[in-house]
Amino acid sequence: MRKALRWLLALTVLIGTLSTAGAATAAEPAAGTTDIKERLLSVPGMSLVEEKPYTGYRFFVLNYTQPVDHRKPSKGTFQQRITVLHKDVSRPTVFFTSGYNVSTTPRRSEPTQIVDGNQVSLEYRFFTPSRPQPADWSKLDIWQAASDQHRVFKALKGIYGKKWISTGGSKGGMTATYYERFYPRDMDGVVAYVAPNDVVNKEDSAYDRFFARVGTEECRDRLNGVQREALVRREPLEKKYAAYAQDNGLTFTTIGSLDKAYEATVLDYVWGFWQYSLLSDCDQIPADAKNATDDEIWDSVDTIAGFSAYADQGLEPYTPYYYQAGTQLGAPTIGFPHIEKQYIRYGYQPPRNFVPRDIPMRFQPQAMRDVDSWVRHNARHMLFVNGQNDPWSAEPFRLGKGAKDSYVFTAPGMNHGANVASLVPEQKALATARILDWAGVAPGAVQADPQTAKPLAKFDAKLDKRDVQREMTLRP
Helix, strand or coil, rough: CHHHHHHHHHHHHHHHHHHHHHCCCCCCCCCCCHHHHHHCCCCCEEEEEEEEECCCCCEEEEEEECCCCCCCCCCCCEEEEEEEECCCCCEEEEEEECCCCCCCCCCCCHHHHHHHEEEEEEEECCCCCCCCCCCCHHHHCHHHHHHHHHHHHHHHCCCCCCEEEEEEEEEHHHHHHHHHHHHHCCEEEEEECCCCCCCCCHHHHHHHHHHHHHHCCHHHHHHHHHHHHHHCCHHHHHHHHHHHHHHHHHCCCCCCCCCHHHHHHHHCCHHHHHHHHHHHHHCCCCHHHCCCCHHHHHHHHHCCCCCCCCHHHHHHHHHHHHHHHHHHHHCCCCCCCCCHHHHHCCCCCHHHHHHCCCCCCCCHHHHHHHHHHHHHHHEEEEEEEEEECCHHHCCCCCCCCCCCCEEEEEEEECCCCCCCCCCCHHHHHHHHHHHHHHHCCCCCCEEEEEECCCCCCCCCCCCCCCCCCCCCCCCC
């Protein structure tokens, strides 16, 4: 973007670097070939990991050579894992990311089903195996990640020449939004599900208001009672935790102690319930926590929050997320008015506590403010879908007067798995119609009456299985 001359010179160097780094990739395909595998492998830097069969599609797991630093592309490369669910080059393409690892099992995101298209899925940089070696953590930021997507799009646009829609849920929804902010000319539309928007990291009162009114009073009382009781009974339950840790080989070097890990897990309990459960699941929570057994309290917290989550073994795969939360994304902090102060020793711990100390971190408060301002004033063809009972939706993206053909919808009663299908009928039809239009495949009947809009592809129980990634700690 800036310093165009330096960028062009660096890109020239990168092309030479990639031709060497991608030496194992296929050569140029035969003239006029239509085989999609040959076309994909003709992309410089693209190599095949495996192809998996799926009726009606071809599914490829691939590696793509990326620069560690898009500002200095000659300073080294790494292999970034992507998958391609290929339908037909005449169909639109959905660009999906979870913001974490990529699934190597064929799956279709909701927008892909709606437009009956292809899907390119990208693993987020620094999630293994897509991690540079050695890892320079300063190169893990939202601009570098957006630039990864930009290069993949540019590399594949020549093959998939129709319209492109980017999408993702949770951190993936955030990722799709950041990509649009930095490269607004790439995509024809954006569908961001349950994407948190922590504009001011130190101001989290929205979460306190959320937990004061979510669900019903009876359900809140049950959850608060179990959470409080788990801290009141800290001594006997931590003995159980120590035995559990020994039996499962868990250690606590990063967070600092078993005591810190125990409290962090317990404090995630109420949040975790509303993130992944529904109001109808409240009957599974002990109704009388004070008279519940230790095992009943333990089992409820473990089922919802997961006592392995803050051990080194639970934290390590998510180091890239916690690094980003502590440097750019921000992390929520909430109060616990139902728990006496003497029972809480640490409170919600900062992301710094979940990242090894040899990785330096410095928070950049301007990063989210910039994205939020851009969305409010510049959003084009963007759809945000939130869940009414999802804690992460307490601080959502909002649209200002400058936004055009963009929408923020909330699915009633839904959690972190909210999607277009869970919206009220009028909004569901409108959202579906806009996605079809952005993808360039809206039938004439839908153009005439958006309320008739439906997904173009039939539901497939395996392909459309909802992979809502259950994070057993406070992660989006």
